Amino acid sequence: MEALVASAIGLLTAVGIYMILRLRTFPVILGLTFLSYGVNVFLFASGRLTLNAAPIIGRGDTYADPLPQALVLTAIVISFGMTAVLMIMAIGGHLEAGHDKVNMAEDDDTQTDAQTEAQTEAQTGDKP
C-alpha cells in the first residue's frame, strides 16, 4: 500500500508541475489542481497509513491519527476556493484580453489607468 500511495503522490505532483509550466491559463489551473490533489494525499499520509482503525486511542491495537484528516479537510477547502478564484480571474482575463496566454507582452504595464479607461470607452462606443 505504501508503494501505491507514494507513487500516486509522485505521479500527481509530476503531472501538476508539468501542467503549471504550460503557457495557457487552463492547463495551469489543471496543474495547480493536480498539485493540490498530490499534496492532499501526502498530508493524509503524514499521519501514517493505517487500515481498519478508529481515530480513537484505546479501542484497539492501532489507531488512525485524526489530525491529518482535519488538516486535509482545511487544505481541500482552501485549495478548492483558490482554484475557483483563479478560474474566475482566468475567465475575466480571457474575456478582456481575447486570449488566455499566461505571459505578458513587453509593454503591458506602460499604460496608466486613464488610458485603459479611455480605450475601453472607445471600444464599447458609449460616447455621448
Added chain:
Amino acid sequence: MMSHWIIAPVVLPSLVAALMVITMRGDLLLQRVAGVASVLALNGIALALLWAATVHGPEAYFLGDWPAPFGIVLVLDRLSALMVALLAALALAVVLYAIGSGWDAKGAHFHPLLQFLLMGIGGAFLTGDAFNLFVFFEVLLIASYGLMVHAGGGTRTRAGIQYVAFNLVGSSLFLFALALIYGVTGTLNMADLAEKLPTLPEGDAALIRVAAVMLIMVFAIKGALVPLQFWLPGTYANAPGVVAAMFAVMTKVGAYATLRFGTLVFPPSLAATGDLLQSLILPAGLVTLVVGAVGVLGATTLPRLVAFGAIASMGTAFIAIGAFTPETTAAALYYIIHSTLATAAMFLVADLVTRRRPHARLEGTAPPIAQTGLIASLYLAAAVAMAGMPPLSGFIGKLLILDAFRDQTALVWSTILGSSFLMILGYARAGSRVFWKVSALDAQPNEPRPEPLAFTATIGLLVALAVLTILAGPITGWLTETAATLYAPDGYITATQLGQER
C-alpha cells in the same frame, strides 16, 4: 491571566469586513468611515499590545481554551507586537490615501478586502501554530488577489493570474513542508516543535532538513527572494498604486516568518539543520539586492522601478536576517520597519505621478504634471529613503547592517554599497525624466487635483520615517532587546504552557 486583546487584531478587521459586506454594500461613505474607524482602533490595540509585550513578556492566547499543543495558540511577543503595530500604521496611511485619491471608488469592495487583508496579515504575525500560519497566509492571499485586480483592466487581471498561480504553487509547497514536519515530529505547534526537534533521532534529520528548505522557499516566495522573486515586479507594477503600498508589508510577512522559524524552530544551534538556513538565505539575499538594484536602474515605468526597489530592500533585509545572530537581527528589524514605510511611501508617490501623466513610460516626454513641485519634493524624500542616503532612516538601517557585518566586509559591504550607488543612479535618472524632461508642446489640460487626504497620507509616511530616524537610538535599543529574546526563546515556549491542563 489571559488577555483577550491578543485576538483583537484578527477579530476586529474580520467583523468590520463582514459588516461592510452585509450592511454597507454600495454605501461608499459608510464603508470609508467604518474602514478608518477600524484601522484607528487597530492602531490603538496594536500600541497597547506593543506595550504589554514589552512590559509583561511573551503571552499566549488559547483559542477555545484548548491546551497547547492540541489547540491553536496565538503568541504575543515583542516581535509579533512590533509587526502588528507596523501593519496598523501602514494600514492607516493606505486607507487615507485610498479615500483621498478615489481609488476605493473605482471598483467594488475595496474596504472589506483591505480589512480581510489586515486580518490575514495580523493573524500570520500572531499565530504560534505552523498550520494556522498556513491558513492565515491563505486568508491574506485571497484578500490580496481581490485587491490586486481592484479597478479591473485586462492587463491587471492577467498580471493577477500570474500572481495567484505563483502563490498557489507556494501554498502547495507549504503544505508539503508541513506534512513532512508533522510526519516526523507529530506536532505543528511552533513552541512544541522547538522542544521536540533537538531530541529527534538521527535518521529523521534529513527529512527535517528537506522540510526546513521547503518552508524557507515558501517564505522566500512571500519575501521575493531570488530566485523566487519573478512574481513581484509584474504584480506590484500592475496593482493599483495604493494596493502596492499595502503589499509593502506583505513581503515582510515572509521576512517575519523566516525570522520566526529560523530562531525558534530551526535555530542555528539545532543539530539537524545547523547553518543550513544561513548558507541559503545569506547568498540569496546578496543576489536579490543586486537584482533589485539593477532593476531600479533599468526599469521602464515608475511603478516597476519602485517594485524593483522593494526587491532590493527585501534583499538587504534578508542579508541581515540570514546571518542569524542577535546583532544582525536587530539591524534587520530596524531595516524592516524602515523599508516597509519607505516602500509604501514610494509607491504612493509613484501613484501620485502616474495618475497625472498621460502615459506611464519613463522614456519619451510628457506634459508637466500638476502640483509638480510638491510631488517632486515628495519623490526626492522617498527616493533618499529607498536608496539609503542620509538623512533619512534608510541610511541608519544600512549603517546598522554594515556594522553588524564587520567580519564579512569584502562580500557584504561591497554588495550593499555598490547596489546603493546603482539605486541612487536609478532613482535620480527616473526623477529627472519624470519631473524635468517635460514638454510644454503636447500639453493637455492638466488641472491640479487637490487630494489633501492623499498628500497627507504620503507625507505622514515620510514623517514616520523622520521619526524613525530621530528616535533611532531608543528604537534600536528596544530592537536589540527584542532580538535577544528571539535567540533565547524560553519565554516564548513557557508562555504556551505545553502539555499543561487548563
